Amino acid sequence: MAIKTVVVLLVGLVLASVHHAEAQQTKKIPRVGVLIGDSASSSAGRIEAFRQGLRYLGYVEGQNIGIEYRYAEGVDERFSNLAAELMQLKVDIIITSGTPATQAAKNATRIIPIVMTNVADPIGAGLVASLAHPGGNITGMSTLSLGGKQLELLKEAFPNVSRVAALWTPPTRGPPTNSLAEIKVAAGALQITLQSLEVHGPNDFERAFSAIKKEHANGLIVLRSPVISVYRAKIVDFAAKSRLPAMYGSSDYVDAGGLMSYAANFTDLYRRAAVYVDKILKGAQPADLPVEQPMKFEFIVNLQAAKQIGLTIPPNVLARADKVIK
Numbered sequence: 001m002a003i004k005t006v007v008v009l010l011v012g013l014v015l016a017s018v019h020h021a022e023a024q025q026t027k028k029i030p031r032v033g034v035l036i037g038d039s040a041s042s043s044a045g046r047i048e049a050f051r052q053g054l055r056y057l058g059y060v061e062g063q064n065i066g067i068e069y070r071y072a073e074g075v076d077e078r079f080s081n082l083a084a085e086l087m088q089l090k091v092d093i094i095i096t097s098g099t100p101a102t103q104a105a106k107n108a109t110r111i112i113p114i115v116m117t118n119v120a121d122p123i124g125a126g127l128v129a130s131l132a133h134p135g136g137n138i139t140g141m142s143t144l145s146l147g148g149k150q151l152e153l154l155k156e157a158f159p160n161v162s163r164v165a166a167l168w169t170p171p172t173r174g175p176p177t178n179s180l181a182e183i184k185v186a187a188g189a190l191q192i193t194l195q196s197l198e199v200h201g202p203n204d205f206e207r208a209f210s211a212i213k214k215e216h217a218n219g220l221i222v223l224r225s226p227v228i229s230v231y232r233a234k235i236v237d238f239a240a241k242s243r244l245p246a247m248y249g250s251s252d253y254v255d256a257g258g259l260m261s262y263a264a265n266f267t268d269l270y271r272r273a274a275v276y277v278d279k280i281l282k283g284a285q286p287a288d289l290p291v292e293q294p295m296k297f298e299f300i301v302n303l304q305a306a307k308q309i310g311l312t313i314p315p316n317v318l319a320r321a322d323k324v325i326k
Contacts, residue, residue, distance in 0.1 A: 037226025053274025079104035224249035
């Protein structure tokens with residue numbers, strides 16, 4: 001009788017264990033959709049920062065959280081279809097980068113929480129009601145327009161710069177990521193002639209480069225945009241071969257061999273996005289989570305790039321740099 005009892009108990013324990021294992025396997029893990037304007041290679045560092053932020057909070061991709069990536073490869077027109085794909089996958093949260101991506105996600109859903117990054121003016125774009133009280137299903141991090149400051153630093157480093165070409169991409173919708181108007185004001189104050197060059201796609205770069213040579217620009221400023229970021233290696237190569245002092249709107253360009261950049265620390269912004277994901281998964285509503293503005297800005301100088309084109313960075317400018325690549 002005792003043996004039968006033991007057998008029954010053992011069978012019961014085995015069945016309970018099997019049931020528990022099946023329950024663990026079928027338990028739904030949250031899925032995050034990531035919608036980015038540039039390419040996978042261009043955004044690899046920022047994506048890794050996002051993953052690191054998740055790991056710090058206890059989320060491991062493929063174990064207790066799933067991530068679906070969608071890249072527009074610098075073509076804004078792809079966002080609507082990519083957002084629709086994320087809807088079909090029934091993701092729980094969407095991470096977006098930039099205004100066009102965030103607007104596409106908003107058009108696709110007013111229910112699924114959206115955590116934005118790199119949006120210059122979320123209020124002006126109609127994405128949130130206010131920074132303190134976003135309302136709706138969107139929150140996250142905004143950025144600041146830094147074009148004027150970037151031009152000032154370029155002039156400080158190279159006082160002889162008098163004709164600066166500005167590469168930028170007008171947005172398909174919403175306000176520009178970097179205000180060209182702000183740069184024009186700064187150019188006037190610095191007595192710089194500004195050459196505005198719009199770049200909409202890959203076929204526009206050679207035209208822009210020819211125009212820069214024709215107008216004899218002796219400086220270059222590259223405004224941040226997914227369209228331009230995809231081709232940053234091409235731009236950095238042109239600046240080096242043309243011996244042009246260049247200021248970039250993202251540290252990615254300096255990592256690719258560019259001369260200087262002044263920008264928000266985008267890696268930090270993506271790491272912060274993980275905090276929003278954690279809060280939302282634990283029950284917080286996007287409408288109640290204030291939109292953050294960047295707290296960290298970086299001025300980076302690449303002395304290797306300067307040496308390559310025969311330029312000298314003044315000591316006072318180097319002293320202001322947050323990072324110097326030697």
